[in-house]
Structure formats: C-alpha cells, structure tokens
Amino acid sequence: MTTTLHDRVARTYSSDTGLIAAKNRMVLHRQRQRWSGRRDLLRVADLGVGDGALLEALSEALEQSPDLRLALTGLDISPAMLTRAAQRVTLTTVQSCASRSADHLPLQGFDLVLAHFILAYVDRRTLLQQARQLLAPGGILSLATSTNEGAAPLMAQINSRFRVSRNPLRRIIARATDHAFSRSSVPATGAMLEADAAACGLRLISRDTLRHTIVFQSAEEAYRFAIEDGWCVNVLAVPGIPPGLGQRLTRAGLRLFQYPFTFTQVVEMMEFTTADTATASIRQPEAASA
Numbered sequence: 563m564t565t566t567l568h569d570r571v572a573r574t575y576s577s578d579t580g581l582i583a584a585k586n587r588m589v590l591h592r593q594r595q596r597w598s599g600r601r602d603l604l605r606v607a608d609l610g611v612g613d614g615a616l617l618e619a620l621s622e623a624l625e626q627s628p629d630l631r632l633a634l635t636g637l638d639i640s641p642a643m644l645t646r647a648a649q650r651v652t653l654t655t656v657q658s659c660a661s662r663s664a665d666h667l668p669l670q671g672f673d674l675v676l677a678h679f680i681l682a683y684v685d686r687r688t689l690l691q692q693a694r695q696l697l698a699p700g701g702i703l704s705l706a707t708s709t710n711e712g713a714a715p716l717m718a719q720i721n722s723r724f725r726v727s728r729n730p731l732r733r734i735i736a737r738a739t740d741h742a743f744s745r746s747s748v749p750a751t752g753a754m755l756e757a758d759a760a761a762c763g764l765r766l767i768s769r770d771t772l773r774h775t776i777v778f779q780s781a782e783e784a785y786r787f788a789i790e791d792g793w794c795v796n797v798l799a800v801p802g803i804p805p806g807l808g809q810r811l812t813r814a815g816l817r818l819f820q821y822p823f824t825f826t827q828v829v830e831m832m833e834f835t836t837a838d839t840a841t842a843s844i845r846q847p848e849a850a851s852a
C-alpha cells in the first residue's frame with residue numbers, strides 16, 4: 563500500500579481514544595511492570611509507530627525508574643506519521659517498510675520490539691522474522707493485532723447484499739473487501755499467530771485478548787472507524803483507484819450497508835521472546851485488565 567495513503571490517514575489518526583487506547587493501556591501495564599526495575603539502557607523499537615502515543619506513555623511511565631535510560635526508535639512507512647510521533651516524544655525516526663526493518667536497524671539491538679496493528683500491511687511471517695532479528699538475547703516482542711474472528715457480520719452483508727447485486731457500486735465494494743482480505747496478513751485467530759511465531763523462533767510468554775462489541779448506527783460512524791481511525795485503510799488500496807476517489811467510494815459504499823451494524827472486534831496482545839531464552843530470566847508481570 564502506498565506511503566501517500568498512510569500520510570493521508572496520519573491527518574486524522576488518533577490512538578488516544580477507543581480500542582487503540584485500550585490496547586495501549588494494557589500493553590503499558592505489562593511493559594511498566596516488566597521493565598521498571600531495570601537500571602541501565604532500555605532499547606525500544608516500534609515498527610509502524612503511528613502517532614507515537616505508546617512510546618510517549620512508556621517514556622512517561624518509566625521516567626520514575628532511577629538509572630533507567632530509554633533509547634526509542636520509531637519506524638514507519640509514512641513520513642507524516644513519523645513527524646507526528648516526533649512531536650510527542652524524543653525518538654530516532656526511520657522511514658521504511660517494516661518488512662525491511664532489519665536492513666535499517668541494528669540486529670539484536672533491541673530489548674523491546676513493538677509491532678502493533680501492522681499486519682494488515684506487512685506479511686506476517688516476514689514481520690515476525692524481521693522482529694526476531696532485531697531482538698537482543700532475552701528481548702521481548704510485543705505484538706498486537708486484530709484477528710478475523712469478528713468479520714462474519716461484514717461478510718454476511720457483503721455476500722447477501724453486494725456480491726451479486728445489479729448495482730455496480732455494490733459489486734465494487736465486494737471486490738474491494740475481498741482484495742483487502744486477500745492482501746491482509748491479519749491472522750484468523752490468535753492460535754494461528756502463535757504457531758507462525760513459533761516457526762520463526764519466537765516463544766509466547768503472555769497473551770491478553772480484548773473483545774469489544776461495536777455498533778455503528780450510521781454510515782458516518784462506520785467511515786470514521788474504518789478510515790479515519792485507520793482500522794480498514796487497506797480497502798482503499800485498490801490498484802488504479804487514487805486514494806481520494808477511494809475515500810469517496812468507501813463513504814458512498816458504506817451508506818449501502820444496513821444499520822445498526824454490530825460486530826465484535828477481537829484484539830490479541832501477545833508477548834514473545836526468543837525460543838532459546840530461559841523463562842526464569844524473564845520478569846513476569848501480573849495479567850493486565852482492560
């Protein structure tokens with residue numbers, strides 16, 4: 563997907579409210595407990611850093627720890643997102659596709675690698691392999707992603723009202739949805755992600771699952787979630803359709819759905835470490851709550 567598209571999303575993207583904020587609170591809880599006793603340099607890389615809210619919160623949370631110094635790096639494909647992150651927190655910025663992170667960042671150079679809500683854009687195995695290469699021995703990969711478990715109500719409407727419709731816009735919406743799902747590396751389930759991570763030499767050490775029921779009362783609410791909040795931006799990545807036109811088509815297409823539209827968003831937050839690390843050497847935080 564194009565950098566231009568993500569730059570466009572950067573104008574409205576906000577992780578300060580809603581599901582992304584809930585995810586950040588839970589991840590922050592774990593990371594604060596995990597690292598607050600540390601007394602030297604903590605090197606953190608965030609792949610797909612977005613607006614930098616999590617790094618900012620982590621930095622504030624760990625500020626109180628005596629002798630702990632933070633070195634933060636944010637990698638993103640979007641220069642506009644990197645600018646937003648740099649306005650929030652002091653960090654080194656790297657503009658790159660996350661699938662080439664290991665070409666731009668020091669191998670085994672990070673104690674904590676964050677990769678949150680990026681699997682819609684980057685191949686899952688590639689991302690896991692790249693993150694694995696960045697981790698120092700005993701380092702932690704924090705991976706957050708939605709899964710496709712909650713997609714059934716969307717597909718039910720696409721199949722019954724769009725795919726075989728006489729209205730060409732409805733058929734375009736069905737095609738764009740299929741295209742987005744086929745290009746996305748969002749896992750069907752958390753178990754699938756765990757299996758892929760194991761194949762890449764990463765061992766699961768914690769898992770939190772957030773299930774959040776969402777009701778859209780109108781097409782405007784659905785558009786805000788899908789495009790402005792960044793959850794379904796890849797529906798805009800249809801070859802040959804410029805992002806501006808894609809946004810207008812999406813807005814018009816969403817008016818064709820039936821409302822209220824209810825679905826459950828499932829978000830997995832997992833921590834992995836390198837498979838050869840002894841569990842006893844890893845500080846185990848208590849489970850987080852939403």
Ligand SMILES: C[S@@+](CC[C@H](N)C(=O)[O-])C[C@H]1O[C@@H](n2cnc3c(N)ncnc32)[C@H](O)[C@@H]1O
Nearest residue numbers: 568577610612638639640643659660678679683
């Ligand atoms: C949904 S946002 C998530 C931002 C942040 N990780 C969070 O949890 O709030 C996805 C981020 O990934 C970035 N991104 C998309 N495709 C990417 C790619 N191929 N490589 C690196 N970053 C990418 C976007 O620009 C955006 O900042």
